[in-house]
Amino acid sequence: MREYTPGKIEKKWQQIWDEEEPFKALNNSEKEKFYALVEFPYPSGEGLHVGHPRPYTALDIVSRKRRLQGYNVLFPMGWDAFGLPTENFAIKHKIHPATVTKNNIKRFKAQLKSIGFSFDWSREINTTDPQYYKWTQWIFLKLFEKGLAYKNEMPINWCTSCKVGLANEEVVQGSCERCGSEVIRKVKNQWMLKITKYADRLIEDLEDLDYIERVKAQQINWIGKSVGAEIDFQIENKDDKLRVFTTRPDTLFGSSYMVISAEHPLIEKYRDEIENLDDIKIYQEEVSKKSDFERTELSKEKTGIEIKGLKAINPANKQEIPIWISDYVLMTYGTGAIMSVPGHDTRDYEFAKKFNLPIIEVIKGGNIEKEAFTDIENGTIINSDFLDGMDVKKGQEYMINWLEENGLGEKKINFKLRDWVFSRQRYWGEPIPLVHCDECGWVPVPEEDLPVVLPEVENYEPTANGESPLANITQWVNTTCPKCGGKAKRETDTMPQWAGSSWYYLRYIDPHNNEALASDKALKYWMPVDWYNGGMEHTTLHLLYSRFWHKVLYDVGVVEEKEPYKKRTSHGMILGDNNEKMSKSRGNVINPDDIVNEYGADTLRTYEMFIGDFEKSVPWSENGVRGCRRFLERVWKLQEILVDGEGYTKELESSIHKTIKKVSEDFEHLKFNTGIAALMSLSNEFNDYGKITKTDLKTFIILLNPVAPHITEEMWENLGLKDYLHNSIWPEYDKEKTLDKIINIPVQVNGKVRGTIEVDVDATKEIVIEKAKEDENIRKFLDGKNIIKEIFIPGKIFNIVVK
Ligand code: ANZ
Numbered sequence: 001m002r003e004y005t006p007g008k009i010e011k012k013w014q015q016i017w018d019e020e021e022p023f024k025a026l027n028n029s030e031k032e033k034f035y036a037l038v039e040f041p042y043p044s045g046e047g048l049h050v051g052h053p054r055p056y057t058a059l060d061i062v063s064r065k066r067r068l069q070g071y072n073v074l075f076p077m078g079w080d081a082f083g084l085p086t087e088n089f090a091i092k093h094k095i096h097p098a099t100v101t102k103n104n105i106k107r108f109k110a111q112l113k114s115i116g117f118s119f120d121w122s123r124e125i126n127t128t129d130p131q132y133y134k135w136t137q138w139i140f141l142k143l144f145e146k147g148l149a150y151k152n153e154m155p156i157n158w159c160t161s162c163k164v165g166l167a168n169e170e171v172v173q174g175s176c177e178r179c180g181s182e183v184i185r186k187v188k189n190q191w192m193l194k195i196t197k198y199a200d201r202l203i204e205d206l207e208d209l210d211y212i213e214r215v216k217a218q219q220i221n222w223i224g225k226s227v228g229a230e231i232d233f234q235i236e237n238k239d240d241k242l243r244v245f246t247t248r249p250d251t252l253f254g255s256s257y258m259v260i261s262a263e264h265p266l267i268e269k270y271r272d273e274i275e276n277l278d279d280i281k282i283y284q285e286e287v288s289k290k291s292d293f294e295r296t297e298l299s300k301e302k303t304g305i306e307i308k309g310l311k312a313i314n315p316a317n318k319q320e321i322p323i324w325i326s327d328y329v330l331m332t333y334g335t336g337a338i339m340s341v342p343g344h345d346t347r348d349y350e351f352a353k354k355f356n357l358p359i360i361e362v363i364k365g366g367n368i369e370k371e372a373f374t375d376i377e378n379g380t381i382i383n384s385d386f387l388d389g390m391d392v393k394k395g396q397e398y399m400i401n402w403l404e405e406n407g408l409g410e411k412k413i414n415f416k417l418r419d420w421v422f423s424r425q426r427y428w429g430e431p432i433p434l435v436h437c438d439e440c441g442w443v444p445v446p447e448e449d450l451p452v453v454l455p456e457v458e459n460y461e462p463t464a465n466g467e468s469p470l471a472n473i474t475q476w477v478n479t480t481c482p483k484c485g486g487k488a489k490r491e492t493d494t495m496p497q498w499a500g501s502s503w504y505y506l507r508y509i510d511p512h513n514n515e516a517l518a519s520d521k522a523l524k525y526w527m528p529v530d531w532y533n534g535g536m537e538h539t540t541l542h543l544l545y546s547r548f549w550h551k552v553l554y555d556v557g558v559v560e561e562k563e564p565y566k567k568r569t570s571h572g573m574i575l576g577d578n579n580e581k582m583s584k585s586r587g588n589v590i591n592p593d594d595i596v597n598e599y600g601a602d603t604l605r606t607y608e609m610f611i612g613d614f615e616k617s618v619p620w621s622e623n624g625v626r627g628c629r630r631f632l633e634r635v636w637k638l639q640e641i642l643v644d645g646e647g648y649t650k651e652l653e654s655s656i657h658k659t660i661k662k663v664s665e666d667f668e669h670l671k672f673n674t675g676i677a678a679l680m681s682l683s684n685e686f687n688d689y690g691k692i693t694k695t696d697l698k699t700f701i702i703l704l705n706p707v708a709p710h711i712t713e714e715m716w717e718n719l720g721l722k723d724y725l726h727n728s729i730w731p732e733y734d735k736e737k738t739l740d741k742i743i744n745i746p747v748q749v750n751g752k753v754r755g756t757i758e759v760d761v762d763a764t765k766e767i768v769i770e771k772a773k774e775d776e777n778i779r780k781f782l783d784g785k786n787i788i789k790e791i792f793i794p795g796k797i798f799n800i801v802v803k
């Protein structure tokens, strides 16, 4: 037997797959479909990282298995190629971003191919291809037509280093998600998408989806639905009211002062009557320099200033209360004003302590000498007139009714989710397909004129005043109005990185269609995506955005399903061998090319899956890689103990069936590591036994094929079988043969488990009864009693009823 030489074997099979395209998905198939999706990479200059193959191998395993099980599988790949790093590289090296992208893709593709993924490369897409972004622009126009895209002058998150506006989701702890620089607030005219209009549906429709719990929870939290009330506080001696949003209307009697945001219009409106306007101006100036994150940080020392000259009236008890300004109240949430209830809200409590404001207890149950009592489950309302004695929930309902009856307020639902800041003042993105005409306003570029292709520019840097470099190309900017034919100007902002990925799963379905983003027939067959695996870091960005776009496409009748992805799972990160995140600066980055070259792609794949619980972060270990290589060598050696003739290796029959069952199930439930472990132990059994029949070797290599596709195809060929392994059939197990010979049966007496007994699987009722009665512990509950009934469920449970 020749040696195991992955270098040779792998190239050979990759070439066969390239030429014969066995993994091509068919749009006109009678077979049941299975659409597996992994997040397509951003083709950065750094190339593939060992983190990439983890999710790709996982769904490659599922895809290969499903093909063997008779499914028509769509497992596509493409490039999410617009974005800042490419643009920054282009600026630095004076190479066109399109060229940079092309080179990076070439490298990425070669790397992915060298790992042997069964992607259908005939459906490869690239978000920067005008034939692709034509449809991204087309969808934008649908959003625009539906009034879901609007331009708005608003303070946005501005990265001082990238010189670009960021969505809230892209700001992490007050810094730019991408470069880590400081993010400040800047007022800019921006295209916004009304994702907030879909907030309720984005929460509600999660219910029927098979998403892992942490993904659902993060999305729900991010959308942040709060049910409460808006309440009007009369401003004393003015014909004006100050409206607040509260989730705790039950505590209204405990509101001893109000706080408004530093940007609240009330300040400007009563500037002439405010006695300490100068001091307030200074405070406002200080606040304007802080990010929302800094302003709302819990640990931070409270700051604020009282507005002298204005007072409000608490509508419940008619008390006159002061109005303060503080940075922890944001203008962008609720009404930008709050009723402060220091007894029952932690931030209000700290504020009241600092400025010596009265703290009134209105919910009994805690110790407000020490801290705010915020428990809403275990308190009783006090000091609150008509609410006294009620619990919190009851008090809230009662108060809302009371407010509504008296015209003082109403029930209100608020969301944390903000509209999506959709424009970027950068070059390397999809042009927004709109023109501005002085007569007609914003006019969409007619569908037949799409795509609006990115023009060539000399210089990719944003202009000094923060405009896109496109603004400098007057020739491109100046155009005619599609509506009135008059002079008009093109929008020079481009779309954010997230645009192309918000609908890419639809394009894979019919990637070369020139008439539509995909044909109705193909959409009907393939949608929804059956299984989508991707990073947790995309939960409140890409995953949420694409669900939103899909719903819009559903509303305009492009797709038939409300949700794009039936199932969503997520993988853990691969860390450096020192347990730290892999990064260039830490010098602990592993290049998958090196592993492929030294050990082979099958070893890399096996290791990536065997490394640990798929959902958890795990450190890389070169030792582990070597262990996987040794396993594959042992598998190769099985060929040396092959015996003539078909049929099972009888003595190992039970192990074989158990392994088929375990591997079949584990590969569907993210337990790739334990599935592989089962294959390892079966191969050891064959080796120990010293013999393997052809039937069993076939079964074994089919089971291993999704993990290690090259070595198994080669061994299949060595067996002299005519067709390829990838055209064979996934084995089935015989349930009978997976059952253990000896099992434990719990024994209940009057419904309570009193012990377990060990019996042969096919033990009769009589034997079980006898054994049960021999058990000392069980006997205690039977002695001196009459047995009325004996219920025996073979293999499962034995229940005795006594009196
Ligand atoms: C009175 C009150 C009493 C409150 C109490 C809480 C506890 P969520 O759940 O996040 O929606 N609030 C309202 N608007 C705000 C703003 N613009 N900036 C900062 N805080 C704001 O929280 C809603 C609660 O956050 C509201 O309910 C309000 O404080 C505060 F025992 O009103 B509450």
Ligand code: ZN
Pocket: 437, 438, 439, 440, 441, 443, 481, 482, 483, 484, 485, 486
């Ligand atoms: Zn016009």
